[in-house]
Amino acid sequence: MAGIPRVVLCAVAGVLAAGAHVVTQDAQRPPADWGTSGDIHTFHVQGNVHLVVGAGGNVAVQRGPDGVLFVDTGMAVHADKLLGAVRKELSQGPIRWVVNTHAHEDHTGGNEVIGKAGSTTNNNPTPIVAHENVLTRMSLPGGGQAPRPTAAWPTSSYVRGTKDFFFNDEPVMVYHVETAHTDGDSVVLFRRSDVVMAGDLYGTTTFPRIDLAAGGGVQGLIDGLNLILDLAVPKHEQEGGTYVIPGHGRVSDEADVLEYRDMVTIVRDRIADQVSRGATLDQVKASRPTLDYDRQYGATTGPSTTAMFIEAIFQDLSRQRAGGRK
Numbered sequence: 001m002a003g004i005p006r007v008v009l010c011a012v013a014g015v016l017a018a019g020a021h022v023v024t025q026d027a028q029r030p031p032a033d034w035g036t037s038g039d040i041h042t043f044h045v046q047g048n049v050h051l052v053v054g055a056g057g058n059v060a061v062q063r064g065p066d067g068v069l070f071v072d073t074g075m076a077v078h079a080d081k082l083l084g085a086v087r088k089e090l091s092q093g094p095i096r097w098v099v100n101t102h103a104h105e106d107h108t109g110g111n112e113v114i115g116k117a118g119s120t121t122n123n124n125p126t127p128i129v130a131h132e133n134v135l136t137r138m139s140l141p142g143g144g145q146a147p148r149p150t151a152a153w154p155t156s157s158y159v160r161g162t163k164d165f166f167f168n169d170e171p172v173m174v175y176h177v178e179t180a181h182t183d184g185d186s187v188v189l190f191r192r193s194d195v196v197m198a199g200d201l202y203g204t205t206t207f208p209r210i211d212l213a214a215g216g217g218v219q220g221l222i223d224g225l226n227l228i229l230d231l232a233v234p235k236h237e238q239e240g241g242t243y244v245i246p247g248h249g250r251v252s253d254e255a256d257v258l259e260y261r262d263m264v265t266i267v268r269d270r271i272a273d274q275v276s277r278g279a280t281l282d283q284v285k286a287s288r289p290t291l292d293y294d295r296q297y298g299a300t301t302g303p304s305t306t307a308m309f310i311e312a313i314f315q316d317l318s319r320q321r322a323g324g325r326k
Helices: 006-017 076-089 111-117 132-139 218-231 254-276 281-286 291-297 306-321
Strands: 041-046 049-053 059-064 067-071 095-099 128-131 156-158 162-167 170-177 185-190 195-199 243-246
Touching: 041 076, 041 243, 049 076, 059 185, 076 111, 095 111, 095 162, 095 170, 128 132, 128 185, 132 156, 170 218, 185 218, 195 218, 218 254, 218 306, 243 254, 254 281, 254 291, 254 306, 281 306
Parallel strands: 067 095, 095 128, 128 156, 195 243
Antiparallel strands: 041 049, 049 059, 059 067, 162 170, 170 185, 185 195
């Protein structure tokens, strides 16, 4: 992404070389390997919103006169470090809200720690906002054993397509995207700050993970990326304007999301053509439908590999072709 002064990037590298534990800079491009190390770093995005990396999935923190709002809370193992970094570098104010973009533990593992650290009336934990499908995934009502502690569950789930509230002098808009990365994805817009938190609908480090077992689907993922594009307004020549925080990777602008949306659409169409002609999964993989994007997004290990991306699209489209989902 253009617009990041080279001197800023060099300064960040110099501080890291000196062994600093927490860094705060007005930069939009944290190094790609700052993901799950537990080495927490904070960056001002714009307006009231900051990016916090190193605790798992990216965390957005909005701070202001009303207190602090978290979007996602990283991994449980790093929750105390995340909280400490935010308290030290960003705000000592009360934590009034937590919003979860989806249910995966690299984005919600710190819910219990962050929620208990918050303050509301009558000493109740901080409200945790998420779509009701996130609550379903985390609590498994109806007889299944709950996979997550009760204190980590959303306490302010919403059912319809949107939820909004006013905090720190700006509207916070939460949009549900159906059948995308999962069935409980939310996109969060900080309207005055002009920042979108995309969660795992969008990333800059790997191909997207389409979690079919959690209700995901490729068309919903594309719909979610289109929603982000609808919310984003670029500055002159597509540089800057609305900034988009991905689930993993660097802060982006509209042009970055557009390229990612086009990539997913092109790969989907390539696989759809082969599915329509009766190709097997092995045949689709052998055709390398992601070849021209592998250098940028390809991975052979980790939670979101190239093979997993191809297989998820193949299974989703095959299921639709067989009439398993309308």
